[in-house]
Amino acid sequence: MKAKFWFIPFLLLITILMPCKNTSMASARKKSAVISIYNNLSDSTYDKDLDKVVQKELQKRLEGLYIELDNQPYASLIKKESLSNKDLSDVLTLLQGSQANYFVYLELLPFKKHGINYVAHFDKNMTASVFLWLVDLNQSKTIYRDHFSLVGKDSSPDWYIGNKSVALKALDGIMFKAGEIISAKLPL
Structure with missing residues (x-):
């Protein structure tokens, strides 16, 4: 029985002593530079909470x-101005x-609210809309450009639902979708 497994320590020794090819810093991938600008045009009373959700994603x-390169010189030029029509x-x-290779622009548009009163409860829907634009600056071409929306829904038996909670729920969903698009479309 002992003679059958003599090769296991030998294989472990070879594996440990074998030089690794991808451990040096020179072989690491060169990261692309990105300028990302988030422009909040929703003009709500809870913009700071909305900004946290977007910045986190x-x-x-x-x-x-x-x-990620400093976006301040560029963000200040377009503050409260939409790029969706540019x-x-x-x-x-x-x-x-x-010095950026790519540009990520995300614009949060004003929320649309819809409320429905029933006898026993109240439903509130908030539609979050986002404009996302991904640009390859090296090749001067658009990678992705589109508007999309998502409805956040909530209901309550006491006819009181805050706009903020429903808006954050809608924004969470739409930012997940925007994040997936960024991950899928933006080249490394």
């Missing part, structure tokens, strides 16, 4: 995979001279 999708040439002009 963007950070989760970009941190560690890309080098052309690619406008964005390329705006970001001219940056």
Whole structure:
């Protein structure tokens, strides 16, 4: 029985002593640089809470995979101005001279609320809308550009549901979708 397993310690020794090819820093992937801008046009009383949700999702999708460059010089130029009606040439002009490979632009549009009164309870629906634009700055082309919406729903027997809770519920869902698009479409 002892003679049958003599090769196991030998294999372990070879595995440990074998040089690893991908452990050096030189062989690590060169990360692409990204400028991400989030523009909140919802104009609500709870913008800070909405901003936290969006920033958390963007950070989760970009941190560690890309080098995030400072967006302040560019974000200040478009503060409270929509890029959804701009052309690619406008964005390329705006970001001219940056060291970024990619541009991620996310715009939160105003929420639409709908309430329905029933005899026994109250339903509230809030529609969150987002404009997402992914641009390859090296090749001067749009990777992804689209508006999409999601409805958050809540109901209560006491006819009181806060707009904030329903809006955050809708925003959580739409940011998950936006995050998935960023992960799937934005090249490493």
